[in-house]
Amino acid sequence: MKLDQHILTQLLNKYGSPLYIFHKSEFVKNYIELLDSVRKIYPKYNIAYSYKTNYTPEICKIVKDLGGFAEVVSEMEYELAKKIGYMNDAIIYNGPVKGSGLFEHLENGGVINVDNTEELAIIVAHANENKEKTYKIAFRVNINVGQNYISRFGIDADGSVLDEAVSQVKSINNIQLVGLHCHIGRSREIQSWEKRVKIMLSLVEKYFDSPPEFINLGSGMYSKMEPTLAEQFGDYIPDYSEYSNVIGKEMIEKFGHLSYEQQPLLITEPGTTVVSSYITFISKVLSIKNIKNKNFAVLDSSYGNIGDICRLKQLPITVFSEGAYHKNVDFVGYTCLEHDVMYRDFCGKLAAGDMIEFRNVGSYSNVFKPPFIAPNCAMIEIDEQQNTKLIKRKETFDDIFQTYQF
Numbered sequence: 001m002k003l004d005q006h007i008l009t010q011l012l013n014k015y016g017s018p019l020y021i022f023h024k025s026e027f028v029k030n031y032i033e034l035l036d037s038v039r040k041i042y043p044k045y046n047i048a049y050s051y052k053t054n055y056t057p058e059i060c061k062i063v064k065d066l067g068g069f070a071e072v073v074s075e076m077e078y079e080l081a082k083k084i085g086y087m088n089d090a091i092i093y094n095g096p097v098k099g100s101g102l103f104e105h106l107e108n109g110g111v112i113n114v115d116n117t118e119e120l121a122i123i124v125a126h127a128n129e130n131k132e133k134t135y136k137i138a139f140r141v142n143i144n145v146g147q148n149y150i151s152r153f154g155i156d157a158d159g160s161v162l163d164e165a166v167s168q169v170k171s172i173n174n175i176q177l178v179g180l181h182c183h184i185g186r187s188r189e190i191q192s193w194e195k196r197v198k199i200m201l202s203l204v205e206k207y208f209d210s211p212p213e214f215i216n217l218g219s220g221m222y223s224k225m226e227p228t229l230a231e232q233f234g235d236y237i238p239d240y241s242e243y244s245n246v247i248g249k250e251m252i253e254k255f256g257h258l259s260y261e262q263q264p265l266l267i268t269e270p271g272t273t274v275v276s277s278y279i280t281f282i283s284k285v286l287s288i289k290n291i292k293n294k295n296f297a298v299l300d301s302s303y304g305n306i307g308d309i310c311r312l313k314q315l316p317i318t319v320f321s322e323g324a325y326h327k328n329v330d331f332v333g334y335t336c337l338e339h340d341v342m343y344r345d346f347c348g349k350l351a352a353g354d355m356i357e358f359r360n361v362g363s364y365s366n367v368f369k370p371p372f373i374a375p376n377c378a379m380i381e382i383d384e385q386q387n388t389k390l391i392k393r394k395e396t397f398d399d400i401f402q403t404y405q406f
C-alpha cells in the first residue's frame, strides 16, 4: 500500500523515526496466492514459514491463522513457535545446530530434519535409551541443482554417506524415516527448481518403498518485487504459477494416481519469498554534506536496519522532498562504519528533515539488526483501512545494557 507523505508524517509523530511498517493485507494476499497456486496443481501442499527471515511474532501468528507451519532452525526459534501456540506436528525443525529443543520436539512427536551424521548418532542413542517410544526423522539432503558453490548443509546425496545413514535408520525399529528435505540458497531460477524436484523424487524412489509422509523442497523462489529491483538481478523473475507448474507437474506425475491420504505432503519453506516485499522502512535525513565533491545524506538509521540487501542492491525508495536538487548523494547511516551506505548515488530533490521510504526490507532486517551504536526502532502493522498497531516497541538502552554486569 502506498502511504502518502501526510500519513507517514503522522505515523512518525506517533511512533518515532525511524520506523518499520508491516503491510498486513498485502502479506496475506501474497501468501494465499502462493498457497493457491501450488494447490491448484498439487493440492496436498503447505507452507512452512521460515522464522529466521523475520520472526516478528505478529507475522508468525498470521501465518499460523492461515494454517501455515513454523520452520525453525534453532532452539530459540523452536521456543518461539511453541510460544505462538504451535503443536509439534506443525513445526519443521531444521538447522545445523538445533540445541536441546531437538529432544523435546522428538518426544512430542515432531520430525527432526537431520543435518549431519553426528546429529543422527545423538538421535539413535536417544532412541536406544527409550526403546518403548518411536521417533520420526527426515534427512536434509545436499543436492546439486547447478548452483555454482558447494553448500555446507545437509548430508551429501552423492556418495555413500546418505546410503549408510538411511540403511542405519531402517535397521532401527523405533526410528521412522518419514520424509526428505532440501534447501538450496542463491538458486532461485526455474530451471533449478525443476532439477531440485526431479532429484528429490529420484531420492524418494531410491530410499522409500512406499510414499513418504512429506517431501520438503525448502525455499528459494524469487519474491514479488518492483521492476527497479527486479532488473538488478539480471535474471528472469518467474511468478508463483511458473514455479508451481514445474513442481506440481512432477509431483502429480509421480503421485497423482494415489489417493489424497496416500500422497506425500509437499512443503516449501518461504521466507524472503513471502515477507520481503511487505515491510517498508521510514527514516529521516538529518544532514547533507559535501566532502571533496562527494555528497552524503546522513540518516537517523543504519544499514543494519534494512539488512544486507542494501549493500548488494539499490532498494526501491521514495524520497519525500521539496528541497533543492542534489546529484549523486549516498544515504549513509549513524554508525561509524564507512560501509554504512543505505543507498548510492541518489539524484533528486533533497533537504534535511525529509523522509525516505525504503521498500522490500522484510527479510533479515529487524531480526538481523545488531545493537551496534543504537538500539532498534519500533515496528507497526497497517491494515487496508490504514488502522495501525504497534507490533514491536522501540528498544531502550536498558534492553541493550541489561545482559552486562555493572
Ligand SMILES: Cc1ncc(COP(=O)(O)O)c(C=O)c1O
Pocket: 050, 053, 071, 094, 183, 185, 218, 219, 220, 221, 269, 270, 271, 272, 273, 274
Ligand atoms: C532451510 C531454509 N529454509 C527456508 C529458507 C527461506 O528461503 P527463502 O528466503 O528463499 O524463501 C532458508 C533461507 O536461507 C533456509 O535456510
